[in-house]
Amino acid sequence: MIMKLVAATLDCADPMALADFYSRATGLPLAERSDGEFAGLRGAEGLFLGFQRVDGYRPPTWPGQDVPQQLHLDFDVDDLDEAVARLVEWGATVPDVQPRPDGWRVVLDPAGHPFCLTLPRRPGA
Template sequence: MRMRLTAITLDCADPMALAAFYHRATGLPFAERSDDDFAGLRAEDGLFLGFQRVEGYRPPSWPTQDVPQQLHLDFDVDDLDEAAALLVSWGAVLPEAQPRPDLWRVLLDPAGHPFCLTVPRPPRES
């Protein structure tokens, strides 16, 4: 059996606002909008990134686990400093706690979900 990832859906308080942030950050086009409870983006390969309203949503409390992060997304970028600064200007937060700032940056999206920026590394030779 083989499984193919087709969708990732994030809980949040404002689906359209979070979809707009990720649209701007990734360039993925809007794919779905239904009233104010759900929005989505779809990549060319079909991967769907969805955002659903959850009443009483509480953002993760990274780096503590008072409210667990539950999942996080990783994105390759060309320049960590430049990408982090741009994303912060669009509403992300760069928390003080950065476990390995030489390899990746942890940011929080406008709904509080942690996500990481990394610079692609060449594959290891066997």
């Protein structure tokens, strides 16, 4: 192994609001916060998910490229419909464009970052 992913940080307008959304969605606890400028979650295995405030933040325009997505995250879920419904309750939105809704779903977090929900891959599949 050359590298091990230990952190990902997303730009946004409101770090605590986005940290709260991802904490609810992933179960990761709040590990760090600093005066409205930064917040972060840390998993038991050490992965850190950070959120930093950016002046003039503009959300990505997925699937268009006026404001590129720059990065997106993928999450395994047991039930696509149930996961989407819960995330929407917490402030996510679902774009009309869904390239493969039977296999995965694109969702936008409250700051507009696209991320994908996928069903776990089965060994040998």
